[in-house]
Amino acid sequence: MRIAEQDRDDVLLRRAAKGDEEAFTLLYRRHQAAMYRFALRMTGNSWAAEEIVQDVFMTLMRDPKKYDATRGALGAFLYGVARNRVMKHMEHLPREIPLEEKNEDGTGSGIVLQDASTPAMWVEKRERKLQVRAAVLELPVEFREAVVLCELEEMSYEEAAQMAGCPIGTIRSRLHRGRALLMAKLEMLRSVPRRASVAR
């Protein structure tokens, strides 16, 4: 679908820079979900993801000239800013990642787990997803980034390389190593309940 001239990102950004709040809101609504998902999948923390999204759009608001339309799409630029914020966030994090985080209302992790036919299945599925989430979050950050971009965001290698600012070969090798680690971790998590049930 072709975006109308007046709704193009760069046009909206120019309008926003001149003080058009509607244009800024439109830009925000267009890109916030992708930024939030990326930040959430990378950090596993809804508070951190929220802060990162806010930071990304604050940067855009305060210094819209940082974005150069000739160098790529605004989405890619915002990903770049979000990525930097995620990396900064990671630097300040302890190495241990909790398996489950509580929301402010105490209802569980920031990631909403949906669907389930029976309570038992629901519990099992939920557990499995938490394990996957924990396994992803335990990956070293550069491998995690490759996995999030290529597997969760479903970007092509080329797009992921562009986002991460590295060659395709680097993305491929990071993904390869990330996958290996992830599989090992998932295998280990799968075998733990099995061993536990055998012991019983």
Add this chain to the structure above:
Amino acid sequence: MKCEEFEAIGLDAERDASLSEVERGAAREHASTCSRCAALQDSWQAAGVELRAFAEDTAVAQAPARVEMRLRQEFRTQHVTLKVRRTAAIATWALAATALLVGVVSWHSWRRSRQEVAANHLNSVPAANNFPDNNSATRANHKNSAEVPDGMLERGSAGAGSSETLVADNELSGFTFLPGAFAADTDEAAILHVRMQRSALGALGLPVNEERAGEWIQVDLLVGDDGLPQAVRLPQ
């Protein structure tokens, strides 16, 4: 394709657009012949399913509405502040320009009024006061200067007023030639309007009414090119 190659590029060969069809074919062939790599691929596909399930759970995740609210608030604050600053800057410059303009106009009118006061003062003060001793050289060098007898006032001859008082005029009617002067000598003469005491007319050889000797009168002197008065006229 070898196992190492397969691990590096073959696991996701179907999705990797940078691979050629030949490489994809080789990966497929290797997976069909190597049980270890086939198991690895199965394992990866199982992990992929789990990853996709995890991705689906977060697929609809969005930043909470409060983020948008905070950003919009910040946007308003920033742009209102910017507008206020801009308006303040423009107002400051406008005020400064107005003040400067008012200053210039005031100074100009003050200068003009001072000149007028000075001119009025000169009109009302005797010539002796307007020609201090140290100014005598200037007076002597003046183009149309005349040797004016004591008690005479050369109106406006000091400084700026001179152009107003020295009027070249060829109209010689009404002039009374002083003793020893001839009408033929007046070709290069200039008319000088002066204010003097009536008694000073005596110095020019004219009769003076003693009762009105102290009275200030306006006279026209016809001054020759030698700087000496040739004739005098008493305006009606």
